[in-house]
Amino acid sequence: MTMQTGRFDLYDFLARHKSEIVAEAETIGKDLAIPDKLRDRLGSTGANSALPGTLRRRCLDAIDDGMSSTQSPKEIGDDIRRLVKSVYGDEYDAVPTNSCESALLVTYDALLTPPKVGPGEPYRSRVVGLVERHAEHHLSYGRPFPPRYKDGFADRGATAGELGLIGRAQYATDCVMVPMSGARYELHGIKMHPTPLLMETDAERTTEAIKRAASIQASNLSGFVTLGYDTIGYGYGEKADCDVPMLQKNIGNLAALCGVPYITDNAWGLPFVGADLRKLGADVMLYSMDKVGGAPTSGLIIGKEWPMVNIRRAMGVHGERFGTPSAHGKGLHVHADPGKMSMLGLLAALRILKDEPESITESIDDIFDIVTDEHSRMKGNLPDGIVITKSYNFGGVEVNYEGTWRASNGGSKIGIPIFNNEDRVAGSNILSHVTAAMGILPGVTDDANVIINPGLGTSDSNGQLIEENMRLVARGMFRAFALMADWACRV
16 A cells, blocks of 8 residues: 555545454464463453453452451551552652542642632633643543644543543643644544654653743643653653653653642553652652552552642541541542452552562563564564564553554555554454454554553463463464555555
8 A cells, every 4th residue: 555545545445344354363363273262361461441450369369368357448558558658768658549540530639620719710720741642541630722632532531421531620620732742643543533653752842842831831830740651652762861751751850840740640550660750750650550550450649748648638548637647538539449358459469569579570571572572473474663662660562563654665655554542442443353353352552552461361370471372462463463564555
């Protein structure tokens, strides 16, 4: 397919031939020889709210033992605090939540929204963030500004209650959207939605854009919010000292200069093993602990002590009026409480991350070796431009194929078709249908980016990688890439 054909014709062609593509994928699946007992039981990632990974036996045992005891949620919460403080220092604190989305809601309400009481008209607060991947999560808790971005989350919200995602917007709060310099926001996918392609993001130029936005919004600036990831596919490939993403560190410095908090949504990240909020200059970091964290469905907020007081008060777990250092009462956001069972599993998972980080990092190293080896075996059948990155923060490997669109055949041909977040929600991501037809559970394949980590049939009850199963997943993914690239040439 030549560039003159255009993206519209490519995705129109793929949509019309979806059934034929899936039929070919079923044939490839037979060739992969996935054992029947593993078909539809293997997946590229357990870091998916729709398909969460299995828990380690030690976490399950901790839940079983704890639920048979009279240990209170307050005690478990205090143990989580002590564990976090033992790693980051006494000037940091923590609180568990029932999900990362709840953690975002509580953090916005406690740190970024203006006061709801007082005489006169309320002022508006403005939060500055980037037009980046998954921005519908961390930048949907205020009204988007400029208005050109107001429709960006519409489809995600259409299936989530009366107002959907739009209803998340907090009191008198706006989210200022800043495009990432060097990024491309082309229309891709069956739904032809603006797709963040971030491999060529320029950290310094993006920092200058953030500074300009902060200057313009200075009188209403209440904070900065970005993702906390560290890979090239998310626009954070340029690193500063200690392998810290330069862009995040720059924003942390800017937030300190402006006297407002910097919040990092590190939903996919690993506490202790992954990104360090101290090195980023972040005030608060948020986690979805049931993703790569290895915990039951739960979230975790870690931050500097002073903002954590606001957050813990909002959760109802800070000291009550009669003078205890912590409690477990009824705060404004008591609905975000994770409950005793989840807190027990979360504490057990955090202990593994702190005391046995090598049990995590060794698996990540092994996954990287497997993925790079399978890529080399398939290289003759794939366009150039695939970039594979190992991330201890992600707990696995990122495979990004955005570069195939520029590298294929000297740039004269389009590479592997790209499907966006809207395609995933609408069920029109053909790449996911292809892997499913092969017998591999569909993972997260949005925006030319695939995350591979253990959890879905690729690790045992002790959390150890099952290498032969992971190899089947990696091989199937690259076969799926090759199939989609082949169909792109048939237009």
